[in-house]
Amino acid sequence: MAPKVLVSDKLSETAVQIFRDRGIDVDFEPNLGKDKDALLAKIKDYDGLAIRSATKVTEKLLAAADNLKVVARAGIGVDNVDIPAASKKGVIVMNTPFGNMITTAEHAIAMMFAVARQIPEASASTHAGKWEKSKFMGVELTSKVLGVIGAGNIGGIVCDRANGLHMRVIAYDPFLSEERADKLGVTKVELDELLAKSDFITLHVPLTDKTRNILSKENIAKTKKGVRIINCARGGLVDEAALAEAIKSGHVAGAAFDVFEVEPATDSPLFNLPNVVCTPHLGASTTEAQENVALQVAEQMSDYLLTGAVANALNMPSVTAEEAKVMGPWIKLAEHLGAFVGQLTDEPVKAINILYDGCAAEMNLDALNCATVAGIMKPANPDVNMVSAPIIAEERGIKISRTTQHKQGVFDGYIKLTVKTDSRERSIAGTVFSDGKPRFIQIKGITIDAEIGQHMLYTTNRDVPGIIGALGGILGENGVNIANFTLGRTESTRDAIALLYLDEPIPEAVQEKLRATGLFQQVRPLEFEVA
Incomplete structure (x- = not known):
């Protein structure tokens, strides 16, 4: 459908x-x-x-x-x-x-020109039949210092355009690398230096707890006398009342605002002040x-x-269409590893570590992490998925860590999941074969090679004779067909495991018959989403 x-x-x-x-x-x-x-x-x-x-x-x-x-x-x-x-x-x-980056950046440049040359007021005066040529004395942009707060996608375009106008551009952005600054042709500075040196300041950051009122009353007071401030990013980045006072006092020469703390803005301390240009959030408003x-x-x-490709998501790692094709089997493997542990874990999980080896370590690890955590939680909460799982894990105080390493062993890459509770630690590893099918390759440190099916049975036991016979005999007598049978053991501790791929779910009564033999430490049915 x-x-x-x-x-x-x-x-x-x-x-x-x-x-x-x-x-x-x-x-x-x-x-x-x-x-x-x-x-x-x-x-x-x-x-x-x-x-x-x-x-x-x-x-x-x-x-x-x-x-x-x-x-x-x-x-x-x-x-x-x-x-x-x-x-x-x-x-x-x-x-x-990205669809309106250029439009928003161009609007910021247009607003900068407008406030530099007092264009709206001059236009209104001329429309009124006045000819007040001497009243509207502007300033050039050439050679002026432009301070850009936030040099991301839109801020970067503004930097490029300002360089074309022969302005001297400085930028404050905690995430701006020196290499990126060089490419943009800007000088990276701290905020206080930007405030003190800029003739024009333009903001291009999202509104967060850290950026709210980044131009506060205190920071506006640190600006160069005669500065002009442009905000086409988000309302709330500038203390509008404090800016209005700075304009009235003559410390700030002008402002151009496309966004306001309260929108629609029917009232603002900036309204009707001289040399303040205001537009109704038009940054993205071009055809x-x-x-x-x-x-x-x-x-x-x-x-x-x-x-399954995820682009520009705000609550999940992005996965490109190309990544989705390559990572599809690995994401399914991550879910299977998590589902295995989730179905065997009966007490609260305290910590999760995911080891990525070889080619797996070069993939989109954020997405693989989400898939693994979702697999762990889904047995207890069937509605959980890659989006909600990390949120639920955080709410429960589960510590999630990941480790990467270069290829070790015979596989091109693998994922190993380790989950800790108050009483024990459980681990499982898996890989994806050349046929694109996920496989389990290690459980409890025991090497295996297990195909993953929808209905499975996991048993643990001491390495003694009679295990295979008991499993095959009881399942056969009760009409449960085995599609695949994998065994593994340790030489040192004589611990052994069996993982059976079944054609149908194993009835509870048959599980009880296996337990009644006294041969098994664990008899656990498992279900996996393999479609």
């Missing part, structure tokens, strides 16, 4: 056609997002939800979304999506951060950007629903 997607906000017809061309069953209802009750009644039927800003994806909506796997926002901001609730529900949240983000959201959602 084809995946079903609901488009509940205005999206271009071209984007909607992409869903259809990819074989997605899509319903285009661009006004539905404004009617939360109607959306609530309808959402249960859909695998994907494509939105803009009108639709509010709340915890209540997510609770009603029985089949929902992905929510994708055409744009950068996801303030209208309850991401923690989506993560707990196992729903991937995507955005399209090209609106089309780009719509097309991106359709492609991203289609890729995920059809191939």
